[in-house]
Each structure stands twice: as C-alpha cells, then as structure tokens.
Amino acid sequence: MEKIEVEICMGTTCFIMGGESMQELASILQRKYQDKVNTKGIVCHGLCNTDCQYSKAPYVKVAGDVISEATVDKVLSAVNKKLGEEA
Amino acid sequence: MSTNDNQIKHLKREILVRITEAFLSGDFEENARKIPYAMRPKGCEVDLRCCVHKERAVIRDRIVAGLGYPIEKDDECTLLSTYAKGAAEREKPDEEILTVLQGACKGCVPSTVYVTDLCQGCVARPCKTTCRFGAISIINGKSHIDSSKCKNCGMCINACPYSAIAKIIVPCESVCPVDAIKKDESGHARIDFSKCISCGKCISACPFGAIHEKSQIVDVLSRIKEGKNVVAMIAPAIAGQFPYPVSKVRTALLKIGFKDVLEVAQGADVTTLTEAADFKERMNEGQSFMTTSCCAAYNELVKKHLPEIKPFVSETGTPMYYTAEIAKKRDPDCITVFISPCSSKRKEALDNPNVDYVINFEELGSILVAMKIEVNNLEDSEFETKSSKEGRNFPLSGGVAEAVKSALQYQGENIEVMPCVINGLNKQSIRELKNFAKNGKCPNGNLVEVMSCEGGCIGGNSALIAQRKAQKQITDYANEGGPVVKDSIEQK
Numbered sequence: 001m002e003k004i005e006v007e008i009c010m011g012t013t014c015f016i017m018g019g020e021s022m023q024e025l026a027s028i029l030q031r032k033y034q035d036k037v038n039t040k041g042i043v044c045h046g047l048c049n050t051d052c053q054y055s056k057a058p059y060v061k062v063a064g065d066v067i068s069e070a071t072v073d074k075v076l077s078a079v080n081k082k083l084g085e086e087a
Numbered sequence: 088m089s090t091n092d093n094q095i096k097h098l099k100r101e102i103l104v105r106i107t108e109a110f111l112s113g114d115f116e117e118n119a120r121k122i123p124y125a126m127r128p129k130g131c132e133v134d135l136r137c138c139v140h141k142e143r144a145v146i147r148d149r150i151v152a153g154l155g156y157p158i159e160k161d162d163e164c165t166l167l168s169t170y171a172k173g174a175a176e177r178e179k180p181d182e183e184i185l186t187v188l189q190g191a192c193k194g195c196v197p198s199t200v201y202v203t204d205l206c207q208g209c210v211a212r213p214c215k216t217t218c219r220f221g222a223i224s225i226i227n228g229k230s231h232i233d234s235s236k237c238k239n240c241g242m243c244i245n246a247c248p249y250s251a252i253a254k255i256i257v258p259c260e261s262v263c264p265v266d267a268i269k270k271d272e273s274g275h276a277r278i279d280f281s282k283c284i285s286c287g288k289c290i291s292a293c294p295f296g297a298i299h300e301k302s303q304i305v306d307v308l309s310r311i312k313e314g315k316n317v318v319a320m321i322a323p324a325i326a327g328q329f330p331y332p333v334s335k336v337r338t339a340l341l342k343i344g345f346k347d348v349l350e351v352a353q354g355a356d357v358t359t360l361t362e363a364a365d366f367k368e369r370m371n372e373g374q375s376f377m378t379t380s381c382c383a384a385y386n387e388l389v390k391k392h393l394p395e396i397k398p399f400v401s402e403t404g405t406p407m408y409y410t411a412e413i414a415k416k417r418d419p420d421c422i423t424v425f426i427s428p429c430s431s432k433r434k435e436a437l438d439n440p441n442v443d444y445v446i447n448f449e450e451l452g453s454i455l456v457a458m459k460i461e462v463n464n465l466e467d468s469e470f471e472t473k474s475s476k477e478g479r480n481f482p483l484s485g486g487v488a489e490a491v492k493s494a495l496q497y498q499g500e501n502i503e504v505m506p507c508v509i510n511g512l513n514k515q516s517i518r519e520l521k522n523f524a525k526n527g528k529c530p531n532g533n534l535v536e537v538m539s540c541e542g543g544c545i546g547g548n549s550a551l552i553a554q555r556k557a558q559k560q561i562t563d564y565a566n567e568g569g570p571v572v573k574d575s576i577e578q579k
C-alpha cells in the first residue's frame with residue numbers, strides 16, 4: 001500500500017497563524033498511523049502569499065490536497081478518508 | 088490545546104497582522120477603519136456569533152485594543168481611523184496594560200451553584216442540611232437553590248451522593264491568583280488595577296478571548312518609520328519560540344527595521360552576578376533566605392499584596408532592566424523595545440524610563456507575517472555580545488536559582504545554595520510565601536526562586552510553542568553559551 005504523504009507547512013505565516021496544534025500534528029500522525037503516513041515539514045507551500053491568504057493559514061497538504069485553516073481534526077479526517085478510499 | 092483556543096489565537100493574530108498591514112499600506116487610517124469589513128465582508132458566513140454586525144463589532148473592539156486603547160473607555164462611536172491616527176502619533180503608551188472586551192465577555196455566565204437533573208429527590212437531603220445559609224428548599228420533590236441566599240461556597244456539591252449539584256465557574260476569576268478580576272452586575276468582567284499584578288493568567292484562561300493586552304505595535308512601527316535608532320531586546324525565552332535558530336530571528340528583526348538586536352540574556356548575566364553577591368551578603372549577615380526578583384508579576388505581588396516579604400526580596404534588577412541600561416548607555420536617544428512572552432513586563436516597562444516599548448512574541452510573529460518575512464530563508468547574524476549558558480536558561484523554572492548557584496561556585500564561594508522553586512503563582516503558593524515571610528524562614532531552602540508562570544517564562548501568555556518543545560530548544564541554545572562568570576570577566 002502506498003503511504004499517504006502529509007506535508008505540514010513550517011513557513012513563518014503558517015507557523016504563526018497555526019498555533020501550537022500544528023507543531024503537535026506530526027507526532028500525533030506518527031502515533032496514530034505509524035507507517036501508513038509519511039509526514040514531512042515544508043517551508044511555505046506558497047499559498048500564503050497572495051492577497052490576504054494568511055487568514056486561511058495554516059496550510060497542510062494531504063496526498064496533494066490542500067487543507068486551509070488546518071486543524072488537527074481536519075487533517076486527521078482527511079487522512080482517514082484517504083485511507084478509506086485505498087482500503 | 089483545544090480547537091477553540093486555536094481559533095481565538097488565530098483571530099487575535101489575524102487582527103494584529105491586519106493592523107500592521109494597514110500601517111504599512113500608506114493610508115493607515117482608512118485601511119484600519121476597513122478591517123472589520125475586510126474580515127467579515129457583506130454576505131459572509133458567520134461562524135462564531137449571531138450575525139455579521141455583532142462579529143464586526145467584536146472585531147472592532149479587538150482592533151481598538153490592538154491599537155493600544157482601553158475598551159472600557161471606548162464610547163463605541165469613535166472611528167477606528169481616529170484611533171489609528173492617535174496611536175501613530177501618541178508619545179507614550181496607555182497606563183494599564185490590559186483591557187476587557189465587553190462585547191466578547193457577555194456570553195459567559197456569572198459563577199453559580201445549581202441543581203442539575205440528576206437530583207434524585209432523596210430522603211436524606213444532605214444538601215439541605217449542609218447548607219449553612221438556608222438557601223436550599225424542596226420544590227416538587229427536588230432540591231432548589233435560592234440564588235439570593237446562596238454564597239457560592241460549594242458545600243452542597245460535596246454533600247450530594249449523586250453529584251447532582253454543579254458549579255459554573257468563571258474562568259478568569261478562577262485563575263486570578265489575587266482576586267483582581269470579577270464579573271460585575273452587568274455581566275462584564277472588570278479588572279481592579281489596584282490589585283492586578285499583570286500576570287496574564289486571565290488572558291490565557293478566557294474561552295472568549297475577551298481579555299487583551301493593549302498592543303504597542305503601532306508605536307514601535309511608527310518609531311521605526313521615523314528612522315529612530317530602535318533597538319530590539321529579545322528575552323531569552325525567544326530561543327524556544329520559533330522553529331528557526333535565534334541567529335535567523337535576529338536577522339528577521341533587522342529586516343523589520345530594528346537597528347540593533349540585544350540578547351536580554353546579556354542583562355541576565357548582570358542579574359546573576361548581582362544577585363549572587365546579594366545572596367552572599369545576606370547569608371553572611373545571617374538572613375535565613377532570599378527570594379529572586381526577576382519576575383515582574385512577582386515584584387508586583389510583593390508591592391501590592393505581600394509587603395511583608397519585601398525585606399527578603401533581592402534588590403537586584405531584572406535582566407530587562409540591565410539590558411536596557413546597556414542600550415541607553417551606548418545611545419541615550421535610542422528607543423528600546425523589549426520583546427517577551429510576558430504581560431507583566433509591560434507593566435515593569437511602564438515604570439522604567441529606560442524601556443520605551445514592549446511587544447510580545449505573538450505581535451512579533453504578526454509583524455513578520457504582514458511583512459512577508461520568511462525567517463527560514465534568511466541568513467544567520469551574530470550578536471555583538473554573546474551571552475552565557477546560565478543567562479539563556481533564565482526563562483526555565485529553576486533556571487535563575489541554578490544561575491546564582493553556578494556563579495557562586497565559579498567564584499569559589501563556600502556558600503551552600505539550596506534552591507526552593509516556586510513554579511507558578513497561585514493562591515496556594517502565595518500562601519506559602521506569606522508563611523515564609525511571617526516565620527522569617529523557608530523550610531525548603533535558602534534561595535527562593537519565584538516565577539509567576541508555570542514552567543517559567545516559557546509559560547507566558549503569548550508563547551507560540553508548546554512548553555516541552557520550547558524547553559528543549561532553550562536548553563540546546565543555552566548549551567552553546569559560555570559560563571556566566573568567564574564571559575563577564577572578559578567584558579570588564
């Protein structure tokens with residue numbers, strides 16, 4: 001089975017707007033899905049830079065799909081959905 | 088951390104970003120006025136409150152605080168543009184550091200004890216017999232509390248075998264260590280500034296995000312724009328606040344327009360040595376204990392609530408105090424800006440003519456977002472004076488006592504240091520301190536380190552990173568620093 005790639009933005013905008021939860025996201029994903037997901041940190045997806053798009057930060061990509069105003073719950077349910085599709 | 092807390096942080100930060108953007112736009116007044124409409128445009132979905140107008144009104148209040156004005160004195164018809172103009176032009180920041188948004192605060196119920204549906208209407212009625220104020224009667228077989236007689240003591244809660252009686256707490260009231268904040272008759276929380284020690288605990292506790300620090304970002308940005316020699320003094324806690332090295336954060340500050348960046352850990356080194364000398368003297372004179380003096384909220388506590396402990400408090404200045412002194416000695420006309428995680432430092436700065444402004448980590452972050460500064464892509468830059476390991480460890484609970492201890496050790500002093508760490512001010516730890524003062528001794532040690540925030544300064548209300556991670560980053564950074572005494576001797 002292919003691993004699901006989760007790209008967490010560590011750029012300044014996403015970091016500031018994301019609050020503490022984004023920093024915990026990687027370890028939560030690790031704990032929950034272990035080798036089913038591949039988590040990596042990215043420096044700016046380039047999504048925050050257009051007009052006022054910082055207000056939709058933080059951004060996380062799950063298998064290429066952009067999640068804006070990301071929260072731990074949103075990301076987890078996106079990952080669950082992907083896993084469900086593959087199974 | 089709950090999603091709700093994150094939502095409030097997101098909102099508070101977005102407003103700070105927008106204020107900064109408006110400032111940089113060239114037409115500050117007009118663009119500040121438009122912020123509530125930009126954030127909640129016509130026809131948008133309203134997720135937090137009843138309607139778009141209410142949301143805009145609350146956002147407007149947050150902007151008033153973001154511009155550094157008190158909501159309590161706001162007449163609701165002054166235009167945001169007027170406030171913006173005033174903020175850019177004012178000479179000094181407002182006196183009290185906190186303000187409560189009345190519109191946001193209204194939703195929260197005053198503290199009450201009430202009987203839930205779980206009441207079984209038992210025969211024993213332990214609640215009724217326990218209540219010393221005769222507030223409980225039986226209506227339709229179930230217990231009922233007469234709110235006019237109830238004193239909120241909670242005795243009945245413990246008495247009920249079914250846990251059927253509950254108490255609604257008011258979050259800000261319950262965390263305040265000195266009973267300085269209370270909901271008034273109109274349902275709005277009010278801060279009694281004659282009691283408040285500016286600890287910031289209520290800011291973090293309020294689920295409505297109703298308590299704001301009055302921001303000084305516009306003041307700082309204005310001084311930078313005027314071309315003044317604005318110097319950033321970064322609290323050692325900053326090492327734990329960004330996922331980037333401090334050397335890059337330093338470059339980011341220069342990019343914002345600060346002319347120089349000093350590490351407050353440098354001042355912390357002066358604090359350590361002065362405090363060590365003070366400690367030695369007191370112990371030699373036979374005093375049984377001494378407390379530290381670097382936490383601004385604790386110093387306020389001593390002033391307002393615990394004068395009896397004053398004789399035991401070190402006379403040493405805070406790291407911010409010495410760092411500002413260093414900066415002003417180099418250039419008396421420079422504008423000093425302390426960057427910290429702490430609300431009580433704002434208060435300390437107001438009372439110290441050497442510190443012109445304070446901005447917190449959240450505000451710094453928002454300026455970076457508004458200026459589109461990607462910290463990770465910046466070059467490293469070096470501090471002129473490297474601070475010590477001990478100084479860099481100051482923001483961790485136990486760090487200050489440890490620093491004093493190592494200073495005395497390096498100096499070859501034969502004095503036993505037994506740290507007693509008060510990790511966080513609350514009703515209980517305040518009671519303990521009171522007892523130390525009353526008995527003239529502390530049973531748990533001779534050097535009492537007091538920090539108002541749990542975990543130390545990294546637990547401050549504007550912290551950006553979860554504590555455990557922050558702690559690790561700070562320790563790593565501290566380990567790159569030299570020992571406190573060696574460096575300071577070299578300086579002389």
Ligand code: SF4
Binds near residue numbers: 258297
């Ligand atoms: S916690 Fe305090 S400030 Fe916040 S809404 Fe409730 S009463 Fe108001």
Ligand code: SF4
Binds near residue numbers: 185278285
């Ligand atoms: S800042 Fe601290 S002392 Fe002041 S009202 Fe809030 S919790 Fe109480």
Ligand code: FES
Binds near residue numbers: 013014043045046049
């Ligand atoms: S910082 Fe995350 S998309 Fe730019």
